[in-house]
Amino acid sequence: MQSPFDLDNPTAYLRWRDHKLNNAITDTDELIVEIKNPLALTKAEHAALLERCRHSNMVIYAVHTDTVDEDMVRQFGAQFGLNSLDANWLADEDGITRVTVSAEDGNRQAYIPYTDRAIKWHTDGYYNTPDRQIRSFVLHCVRSAGQGGENRLMDHEIVYLMLRDSNADFIRALSAPDAMTIPERTDEDGVARAAQTGPVFSVDPATGDLHMRYTARTRSIEWKQDATTLAAVAALEKLLASDLPHIHRTLLKPGMGLLCNNVLHDRAAFSDDPDSPRLLYRARYHERIAGTHCSW
Numbered sequence: 360m361q362s363p364f365d366l367d368n369p370t371a372y373l374r375w376r377d378h379k380l381n382n383a384i385t386d387t388d389e390l391i392v393e394i395k396n397p398l399a400l401t402k403a404e405h406a407a408l409l410e411r412c413r414h415s416n417m418v419i420y421a422v423h424t425d426t427v428d429e430d431m432v433r434q435f436g437a438q439f440g441l442n443s444l445d446a447n448w449l450a451d452e453d454g455i456t457r458v459t460v461s462a463e464d465g466n467r468q469a470y471i472p473y474t475d476r477a478i479k480w481h482t483d484g485y486y487n488t489p490d491r492q493i494r495s496f497v498l499h500c501v502r503s504a505g506q507g508g509e510n511r512l513m514d515h516e517i518v519y520l521m522l523r524d525s526n527a528d529f530i531r532a533l534s535a536p537d538a539m540t541i542p543e544r545t546d547e548d549g550v551a552r553a554a555q556t557g558p559v560f561s562v563d564p565a566t567g568d569l570h571m572r573y574t575a576r577t578r579s580i581e582w583k584q585d586a587t588t589l590a591a592v593a594a595l596e597k598l599l600a601s602d603l604p605h606i607h608r609t610l611l612k613p614g615m616g617l618l619c620n621n622v623l624h625d626r627a628a629f630s631d632d633p634d635s636p637r638l639l640y641r642a643r644y645h646e647r648i649a650g651t652h653c654s655w
């Protein structure tokens with residue numbers, strides 16, 4: 360099978376590139392699909408959600424009910440073939456994480472997601488082992504912050520495309536198996552997570568889909584110290600700091616959520632209304648959204 364992500368196959372790449380740019384969503388309003396019941400999507404709702412994911416690897420859904428719970432999030436994901444929840448150590452027993460400011464839990468407090476601070480651009484689970492890569496997630500907003508907490512979103516395939524257009528060597532460098540290393544994390548019991556070294560861009564051998572691991576953090580990450588890798592990282596940072604129409608800015612309101620193939624995202628700092636603190640449910644999966652395999 361020919362792959363558009365093969366650097367030695369410019370014909371396949373250019374064909375995929377045309378298809379991608381012609382269909383990519385650049386108007387954030389077009390990313391939003393209203394649904395009635397997340398437990399049982401109608402055929403039309405499912406098709407509308409999937410179409411956006413096929414074109415831009417993401418969709419924002421809006422449900423007009425404030426009674427969505429963790430189980431509903433799971434059943435919503437299952438309608439897109441998402442079943443293998445990543446049971447990370449901060450997830451609840453059911454594998455779904457409540458993302459909220461944690462005042463009392465010392466473990467959680469040490470991690471930025473559970474604070475009101477900004478989170479830089481990243482893909483989820485960039486520190487996971489190769490067999491537990493996060494290929495998709497659902498982020499459902501139960502309560503938004505009193506102020507702030509907006510997200511920026513960018514399709515990782517568009518990031519790949521733009522970097523490859525500017526210099527194919529950037530893709531080569533970022534696809535190296537030793538491109539980035541996340542150092543081990545230690546806690547009072549010793550090493551809680553071993554160091555993870557791996558590529559930024561990789562192609563799933565089973566499906567041919569593009570996967571991306573990235574964090575814009577400057578601490579707790581070591582980039583391969585070679586000129587092309589560092590130039591590629593700088594080009595990527597510049598791209599994400601630009602005002603390209605492919606960078607979506609959105610604020611999830613109660614009942615709204617993001618379903619995506621682990622696209623790049625960030626979060627602005629926020630301040631909570633103490634009577635109604637920000638709460639999101641996050642479900643991370645090892646598989647991609649069914650029916651979104653790279654088409655061209």
Ligand SMILES: [Fe+2]
Binds near residue numbers: 482483624
């Ligand atoms: Fe994230």
